[in-house]
Amino acid sequence: MSADLQRAVLPTDIPLLPGVRVAACALLAETDADARGDWFDVVPTPAGQVGLVVGDVGGRGVAATVLTARLRTLVGERLAAGASIGETCAAAEALARRAPEVRGATMCLLVLDPDSGELRYCTAGHPPPLVLPAGGEPRYLPPSGSGPVGMGSACAVAAARLEPDDLVLLCTDGVLDRPGRDATAGTVELAQVAADAVGEHGDHRVPGAAAERACVDVMDALLRRTGHSDDLTLLSAQRLRRPDALGMSWSAEASAVRASRVVLAEWLRGLGLDEADLVSVQHAVGELMTNAVEHAYVGAGSETVRLEGALTDDGELRLRVSDHGIWRCTERDPPGGLGRGLAMTRHLCGELFLDRRVDGTSATVCFRPAHPARLLSAGPAPVPPGDGARDRLAIRDRSTASTASGARIRLDGAVDEATAVRLQAELRHRTQAGTRPLTVDLTGVTRLTAGGVAVLHGAMRDALPGAPLRLCAPPDSVAGYVLDLVALPYADDAARVP
Amino acid sequence: MLLNEPTVVCTPTRDGRCAILSVGGEVDLATLPRFRRALVPVLDAASVLVVSLDDVGHLSAAGVRFLEEIRAVKEDQGGGLLLQCGEHRPARLVLQALGIPVITELPISLRSGASVTPP
Incomplete structure (x- = not known):
């Protein structure tokens, strides 16, 4: 069965808008069972700005697709009605209160004013936008500081500016975290690949051709280099001169x-x-x-x-x-x-x-002129070596009798959609459903995706007062990098404990 | 003559029962009279006409109306008219918008080596 349902909830056409060229490319799972919760949208606002959203609801299968549809509809309607980023995030938070399964969803929500080049954005637990200046070095915008949807963090909005012909690229974590690349290496690689794709080979006679290349060529290059282990979604926008009437x-x-x-x-x-x-x-x-x-x-x-x-x-x-x-x-x-x-x-x-x-x-x-969003089929989801969540994530007890703050565990391996369910059960068991304190050492984590983050978030939220769930990791580790990104608090005391 | 003016090339098949009219250029208000004049002499080249529109850059509704008039004439004579235009070509878009049947490729029997005497 093809992932028709997942396609049905994503935009198939990207509108042609004055002063900006938008393009999108997504690599989707072949079967509904493998479908992940990647989504994107392009929404013109009543103020003449354009809203760009890339999100990931975590999880997989039809449930993830249904969540995608709910969140996309909500965010799209709010932006189209003229809501600010803060109001839109508040609506998503309200949805998460009614529908707990939305909790832990991440999204990068960006509103660009094509006339002034001003852009405002919120990275709710999501990788930040990459700016590719015309003729300059690529740079990531700083994360705005918000956590994932439904985790109680305040919506933080940051601002930046695009000069004419500058391009901004949004992606999901599958783009950064590919086989053989941790999120840090993947982040650096994306910037290089994207700069190459839109850079010197640019044909400036074709308006917005760079936006298309920033999606299609980048996707192609990343897949050739590493393959993929998750959905990949890229959404780009190039600021152009407003066309004359x-x-x-x-x-x-x-x-x-x-x-x-x-x-x-x-x-x-x-x-x-x-x-x-x-x-x-x-x-x-x-x-x-x-x-x-x-x-x-x-x-x-x-x-x-x-x-x-x-x-x-x-x-x-x-x-x-x-x-x-x-x-x-x-x-x-x-x-x-x-x-x-x-x-x-x-x-x-x-x-x-x-x-x-x-x-x-x-x-x-x-x-209404439009051009197609490139929705590509990924083929069957790759089966990780060893074929079992148990082989990919080791959970070891590191408690000592003298540990005053309660039990401690260390995770080694991948904390992703495939291992999330087992980790969730383990955390529930070791905290006795949030009634016992627990420290989780993430030093040995090689991969931390949105699904894994959602489990950690959920366990922290469910912990009763006096029985906190603490995360610790070195800031330069994979987990530290991702936790910074999603604004999830953690301690840097991992190295002090054997 | 301007490059955009319509051209008509007629190629009858060996047995003379069918002829291919290859049309090029642009058919609009200004060029329609010339298009009609170019087409009329070759109308009787064969009982069945295949009009190939691959090289037509613009086809006005009036141009379509003229082709439909030809269809009526040919059918009255016991013959017929077949419109051919490849995918994504401008004339195909126009014909489809008006709900007029159009084939993508020429029938194999007509494609090569079928001609005897170009006019």
């Missing part, structure tokens, strides 16, 4: 139809329309121009036809053909009908508005 007049002659077609094609290419969309729009507008020239000025003198176009902040392309004549039916038009030309316009563009007045006629077509 189109406005031009021609004298109402047959040659105006072709002349306008040439001008329109150049303008549409500048917006970054895909070729198929361009052909549709060109033909639709061509019929409106034909009608204006043919019908508007029967027997009249030198009159003009005007073509105007604009791409709205929410990604709607509006094209208006106007004249100062009155459209007349010719013998070829069906009585009372629109005629085949307007029927074609409507079929190609969807929406057509006619405004016939005594002093002229205008026809407006509305169209």
